Amino acid sequence: MQHIPAPFQKRRAGVLLHLTSLSGPHGIGDLGPASDRFASWCQASGLSLWQMLPIGPVGLGESPYSATSSFAAEPMLVSLERLAQDGLLPKSRLKAPRSLGRGPTNFAEARAFKWPRFQEAFETFQRKGGLKSPAFRAFSRGARGWLPGWCHFAAVQQVGGRELHAFIQFQFQMQWKNFRQHCAECGVKLIGDLPIFVMLESADVADHAKLFRLQRNGRPTVVTGVPPDFFSKSGQLWGHPHYAWAAHRREGFRWWTARVATALTRFDALRIDHFVGLVHAYEIAGDATTARKGVWRPTPGRELLTAIERRLGRLPFIAEDLGAVTPAVTRLRDNFGLPGMKLLHNAFYHADSSDLPHHHPSNCVVYPGTHDNDVSRGWIRHLSKNALARFQSYAGGDPLKPEQALIRLAYTSPARTAIVAMQDLLGLSSDTRMNVPGQATGNWCWRLQPDAIPTSCASHLRALAADAGRLAK
Numbered sequence: 001m002q003h004i005p006a007p008f009q010k011r012r013a014g015v016l017l018h019l020t021s022l023s024g025p026h027g028i029g030d031l032g033p034a035s036d037r038f039a040s041w042c043q044a045s046g047l048s049l050w051q052m053l054p055i056g057p058v059g060l061g062e063s064p065y066s067a068t069s070s071f072a073a074e075p076m077l078v079s080l081e082r083l084a085q086d087g088l089l090p091k092s093r094l095k096a097p098r099s100l101g102r103g104p105t106n107f108a109e110a111r112a113f114k115w116p117r118f119q120e121a122f123e124t125f126q127r128k129g130g131l132k133s134p135a136f137r138a139f140s141r142g143a144r145g146w147l148p149g150w151c152h153f154a155a156v157q158q159v160g161g162r163e164l165h166a167f168i169q170f171q172f173q174m175q176w177k178n179f180r181q182h183c184a185e186c187g188v189k190l191i192g193d194l195p196i197f198v199m200l201e202s203a204d205v206a207d208h209a210k211l212f213r214l215q216r217n218g219r220p221t222v223v224t225g226v227p228p229d230f231f232s233k234s235g236q237l238w239g240h241p242h243y244a245w246a247a248h249r250r251e252g253f254r255w256w257t258a259r260v261a262t263a264l265t266r267f268d269a270l271r272i273d274h275f276v277g278l279v280h281a282y283e284i285a286g287d288a289t290t291a292r293k294g295v296w297r298p299t300p301g302r303e304l305l306t307a308i309e310r311r312l313g314r315l316p317f318i319a320e321d322l323g324a325v326t327p328a329v330t331r332l333r334d335n336f337g338l339p340g341m342k343l344l345h346n347a348f349y350h351a352d353s354s355d356l357p358h359h360h361p362s363n364c365v366v367y368p369g370t371h372d373n374d375v376s377r378g379w380i381r382h383l384s385k386n387a388l389a390r391f392q393s394y395a396g397g398d399p400l401k402p403e404q405a406l407i408r409l410a411y412t413s414p415a416r417t418a419i420v421a422m423q424d425l426l427g428l429s430s431d432t433r434m435n436v437p438g439q440a441t442g443n444w445c446w447r448l449q450p451d452a453i454p455t456s457c458a459s460h461l462r463a464l465a466a467d468a469g470r471l472a473k
Helices: 033-045 082-085 107-127 136-144 147-158 162-185 204-208 247-252 254-264 302-310 327-335 378-384 385-395 401-410 458-466
Strands: 013-017 050-051 189-194 220-227 238-241 269-272 280-285 293-300 317-319 341-342 363-366 417-421
Touching: 013 458, 033 050, 033 341, 082 107, 082 162, 107 162, 136 162, 147 162, 147 204, 162 189, 162 341, 189 254, 189 378, 204 341, 254 269, 302 327, 302 458, 317 341, 385 401, 385 458, 401 458
Parallel strands: 013 050, 013 417, 050 189, 189 269, 269 317, 341 363, 363 417
Antiparallel strands: 220 238, 220 280, 280 293
16 A cells, blocks of 8 residues: 555545636636635535646647646636735726626636736735745745746747736745645645646747757657547647657756646646656657657656656656556556556447456546546447447446446446546536547637536535545545
């Protein structure tokens, strides 16, 4: 047991919900009062884990997996309500069009509303001497490895000067600290998401070009993606530059270690997205238009994880061991004691699938589906006749409400950790899906609507967690 990361040593139940998907008055979920209310709801529901998507500044397509910094946070996660509570904004400036309080996440409208108010709050902060305050100076010292580069990058790319962007990151840290403390008081541990790769148009590449495989003109020689698969006939062309691993090795993986250390100041554990990329990564020519042609190349994941663990201690990681999994991927995961992932949506395509609950090892995390999958009510509509028959024979339940059977299968699995997307906890339909891999637009915008959670939901989930031994203390 001593080799299992601490957050995964007890049987727990959790929820997958991105912070932007919370309800709120300003067009996007953020660190306002709704975040505290949701943590309290998790406590009442017997959910002791809250998993999010990456919280970095969103890039292309508003994707959290295309962040423009591995260290900075998305500015829209900063709450105007909290700024008003701190005396940096008059409450009259919080009133927004009713349309921002309902409907999907709308980054464009949220930015249009929030940015002028961020500027006003910054001017008040500056006038009160905030830039010289001990708290702001301590934050700046602690973030000196990445904050100047981010502020320069953001000032060039976005509205506002460097000091405004430093102020926003400072406010994020203060608000996150209070939010995380409330989660801890509720017995809720936070799980973040760490993408392996970073965007070409990012502060990371601008500050550390030597750590990436770039041409003299700054364009990548090879880019990331995955070959054709179930999700896409032409593969997925992600377009991130690949790492110059020899340069990382020469600096003792310092940039990577700092990246993980920063994330672990915010989260109790991290899901390592595309974990297979720590064993081998798919390289596509930098000028390619699809991912059909590429080659898998080995990567020094064992050296990397060893270096990070030597500096930071036992790694509280979930290995997203999906995709091109080989025995080497499994060995790397197990050598570091990391729980892998099991998806119930994948369990019924073939007879006796390893994703069926009776095959689950205790040291894994079971999900009905992830943010890349359809919600369960949409998933079942696309099952083949044979797969549907296997599901009904194995899981039973109401075929019109498949999420109920899948939630029960996840909770009763031998897996110590069970995490269910909020859409499935509410029994929602496919129009609430978070992401369709390979689709460039229309993703990342589902948001909880006000009063969307039935009052009976918490007591029902808590009873199920108790029956399945998942009320972690």
